[in-house]
Amino acid sequence: MWNDPIVEEVRQARLKIEAECDFDMEKIYARGLELQKVYSRRLITQPLPSEKKFKEYKYQDSFAETMMVKEERLEAQSTVISSQAPEPVGPYPHARRVGNLLFLSGIGPRERGSKKIPGVELDEQGHIVSYDIAVQCHSVFRNIKYILEEAGSNWHNIVDVTVFLTNMKADFPTFNRVYAEYFKTNQPCRTTVEVNRLPTLIAIELKVIATLD
Numbered sequence: 001m002w003n004d005p006i007v008e009e010v011r012q013a014r015l016k017i018e019a020e021c022d023f024d025m026e027k028i029y030a031r032g033l034e035l036q037k038v039y040s041r042r043l044i045t046q047p048l049p050s051e052k053k054f055k056e057y058k059y060q061d062s063f064a065e066t067m068m069v070k071e072e073r074l075e076a077q078s079t080v081i082s083s084q085a086p087e088p089v090g091p092y093p094h095a096r097r098v099g100n101l102l103f104l105s106g107i108g109p110r111e112r113g114s115k116k117i118p119g120v121e122l123d124e125q126g127h128i129v130s131y132d133i134a135v136q137c138h139s140v141f142r143n144i145k146y147i148l149e150e151a152g153s154n155w156h157n158i159v160d161v162t163v164f165l166t167n168m169k170a171d172f173p174t175f176n177r178v179y180a181e182y183f184k185t186n187q188p189c190r191t192t193v194e195v196n197r198l199p200t201l202i203a204i205e206l207k208v209i210a211t212l213d
Helices: 005-020 025-031 035-039 051-056 063-078 133-150 168-182
Strands: 095-098 101-104 120-122 128-131 158-165 189-194 204-211
Touching: 063 095, 101 133, 133 168, 133 204, 158 168, 168 189
Parallel strands: 158 189
Antiparallel strands: 095 101, 101 204, 120 128, 158 204
């Protein structure tokens, strides 16, 4: 985390002030008097002040709170929420950047802004009457492309794929055929497993790891 130059600057300034105050928390707090007031709303887009500026501003909050705000900024930079892929069904991002790697959450075939699942026909009670696994496969791959591109990666950077199917016997041959259409040149590692069911009435979900350019 300390590889970020702005975070390192804050850390060094904090350590120096702690030493100057002989680790007296009341004095340290006093030296931090306008910090959050001045920067809590600006930290997301602007860097923290230099060590010299720490002595020039009147701060309101402690350095611990400053670092918390800074970490929230870094957190926002590391997560990816796609504007095109379907909304997550829980409290998680579409992907997360870690170093030069991009880790995608499980991605299904749903379409953004709609509860309808491509290739799925439901009865009046909401039970599956039929589904087209090929249509779902194409939709999943399309959603993954959206996320990769918005995160600064691309299809050819995929290095690992985990596939979840709800009916291995019936759907694997079609899935494998469609999969081959998308991975003609770049062929990442792959694991395919059968599961009893997936969130929402989907028949396939992919979890992907890719490198960042």
